[in-house]
Amino acid sequence: MAVPKKRISKSKKNSRKSQWKRKALRQAQKALSLAKAVFSGKAQGFLYPKSID
Template sequence: MAVPKKKTSKSKAKSRKATWKRKAWVQSKLALSLAKSTLSGKSNSFIVQREEEVSN
């Protein structure tokens, strides 16, 4: 028969949630930074062909 596990404390739950949100925030910040560098043409991580360059 299934036995319920002990309840997780509020502080532990909040700590896990804060860690999860922090990881998401860092990833969104990196993605925005990469998008800005790609649009400015200063990206060194990969090459992007723009429509102007392709048509010329």
């Protein structure tokens, strides 16, 4: 027989949610920084195909 799971407290739920959002924000900042570096031509350690003229 199925048994319902215990409730998670608001503080625990908010803590996990904020941790997830913080992680996502950090990844977004890294991606934006990398994009800026690639567009400015200052990217080091990132390989991308250059246009062949």
